[in-house]
Amino acid sequence: MKRTYRLYIWILINLTCSFTACIEQGEDVLNPPSTFVEMITIPGGIGRMGDIVGNANQPDELPVHQVSLSPFMVSKYEITQELYMQVMGNNPSANIGSMANPVDNVTWYDAVRFCNALSTHEGLNPCYIETVDNTFECDFNTNGYRLPTEAEWEYACRAGSETAFHSGGNEEDVERVAWCAANSDGISHPVGLKEANDYDLHDIHGNVAEWCWDWYNPAYYSNSSLDDPEGPDSGRIKVTRGGSYYMDGFALRSSSRVHFLDPAVKGSQTGFRVVRSVL
Incomplete structure (x- = not known):
């Protein structure tokens, strides 16, 4: 038994040293893709968007309108x-407590x-695609990761609900x-500690506010596309x-648009989750 235990310790030490050496040599230590982002497939369909409950008194959440969305995948967690550290090589977060906390302090x-x-x-x-004037264009018909559109975000958050929150209508x-x-x-707080919604997405209310692809326009709902709106x-x-x-x-609230920022601004309350198109 002692020999087995010592062998285990020896293997653990050597694996740790090998990993440390990779970091010191600047090698790519990114894990296999399957261990990165757990993605949930959201079925396409039609859902209502905006102040469905009707008591928010927020003009930018009106009119309530139906949108039709193609299937897409969304990360289970923020x-x-x-x-972020594994992919980008740095951790900009202001909330330093656990590496399982959502990344924050990131610009759009x-x-x-x-x-x-x-x-x-x-x-x-x-x-x-980054353009010469420091703006970005998005190809929604490719298979990579991207930020959700507002419509995708609200559809995923609601998970079929029409209450103020996916969990019900009261602040409790x-x-x-x-x-x-x-x-x-x-x-x-570390992601995944609170109950998920019916699509099995955690922390889609609270923890950190999540960047979306869309530019903010308070009157956008009056003339937005009803099919896969892109903002x-x-x-x-x-x-x-x-x-x-x-x-x-x-x-x-699922419909709330009260938090919007300059894309170059970062803060301790702002992070993101990712989506992918289903092609």
């Missing part, structure tokens, strides 16, 4: 600090560059599924969805 540009880097590492075709319902002002102690063609600020650990339930 991108963690560990994964950081998020789309992460998507391209992860796509390249996995042998997929990057979705984003959101505390069961989200880290928010009422229960977070003002910090983010306005241009704008000044980008949408984030889901609210954060520092916000109350109103900002965490």
